[in-house]
Amino acid sequence: MSAPEIATLLDEASAGYRRAGRFAWRFARFKLNRDPAFRGILRLGLLQDRASLLDLGCGQGLLAAWLLAARACQASERAGDWPSAWPAPPRLIFYMGIELNPAEARRARVALEAQGERFKVVEGDIDAIPFPPVDAVVILDVLHYLEHPRQEEVLRRVRAALAPEGLLLLRVGDAAGGSGFRLSKIMDRTVALFRTGHWRPLWCRTLAEWRTLLGNLGFSITSIPMSEGTPFTNTLLVAQCG
Numbered sequence: 001m002s003a004p005e006i007a008t009l010l011d012e013a014s015a016g017y018r019r020a021g022r023f024a025w026r027f028a029r030f031k032l033n034r035d036p037a038f039r040g041i042l043r044l045g046l047l048q049d050r051a052s053l054l055d056l057g058c059g060q061g062l063l064a065a066w067l068l069a070a071r072a073c074q075a076s077e078r079a080g081d082w083p084s085a086w087p088a089p090p091r092l093i094f095y096m097g098i099e100l101n102p103a104e105a106r107r108a109r110v111a112l113e114a115q116g117e118r119f120k121v122v123e124g125d126i127d128a129i130p131f132p133p134v135d136a137v138v139i140l141d142v143l144h145y146l147e148h149p150r151q152e153e154v155l156r157r158v159r160a161a162l163a164p165e166g167l168l169l170l171r172v173g174d175a176a177g178g179s180g181f182r183l184s185k186i187m188d189r190t191v192a193l194f195r196t197g198h199w200r201p202l203w204c205r206t207l208a209e210w211r212t213l214l215g216n217l218g219f220s221i222t223s224i225p226m227s228e229g230t231p232f233t234n235t236l237l238v239a240q241c242g
């Protein structure tokens with residue numbers, strides 16, 4: 001069940017995944033409804049006025065579908081399509097997602113195909129693909145799949161790709177987060193096992209270590225707990241350039 005205030009938004013955001021198959025559609029509805037990050041990004045206006053977006057480890061492109069649907073719902077004249085207390089969603093003119101898993105990248109492309117060239121999903125490793133200049137970068141639950149030096153290099157390149165007032169939204173687990181953290185680690189490793197066929201090690205850090213890493217790159221950071229309604233201890237780091 002979805003909250004009534006986001007029922008239309010959820011229908012709109014998941015609609016394109018019907019073309020990508022039953023799994024893609026069901027997963028989109030489940031994740032967009034249950035993961036507090038999607039709702040939180042809109043409710044808190046975290047990407048407000050950001051026109052170009054880079055989504056690293058974009059999975060099946062849910063963030064792009066969600067932001068497009070938000071724009072459509074906000075423009076709708078039907079009462080109840082858009083929560084009246086929420087700020088205006090961003091009006092994206094450019095989106096690039098990078099995704100390693102070919103099946104995820106394909107689902108993202110199918111769902112976003114109506115957007116044409118300005119919304120693209122590139123299949124490959126975020127290590128290897130150049131980042132275009134953008135207003136905002138979003139990385140949700142991805143960097144712990146990379147060894148620490150690779151995380152540092154990706155974040156350094158993110159900083160270089162961002163405009164002077166640019167923004168990074170980075171969701172991470174807190175390695176000092178106790179049982180919630182351990183549970184999310186088990187979940188992530190199990191999902192990776194099903195998707196890739198082998199156990200993947202994870203390279204985690206405490207929240208304090210993530211903040212230090214971002215601070216050393218010149219970001220000003222705000223932490224927002226972002227695991228409401230889940231048993232995990234995830235945090236969204238809002239990292240502002242300048």
Ligand SMILES: C[S@@+](CC[C@H](N)C(=O)[O-])C[C@H]1O[C@@H](n2cnc3c(N)ncnc32)[C@H](O)[C@@H]1O
Pocket residue numbers: 056057058059060062063098099100101104124125126127139140141142145146
């Ligand atoms: C937990 S999922 C999150 C997906 C998406 N960010 C979301 O919130 O819906 C992590 C994603 O990161 C991708 N990923 C992991 N390592 C990657 C890499 N080196 N380059 C590109 N994508 C990667 C995985 O294939 C997976 O789709």
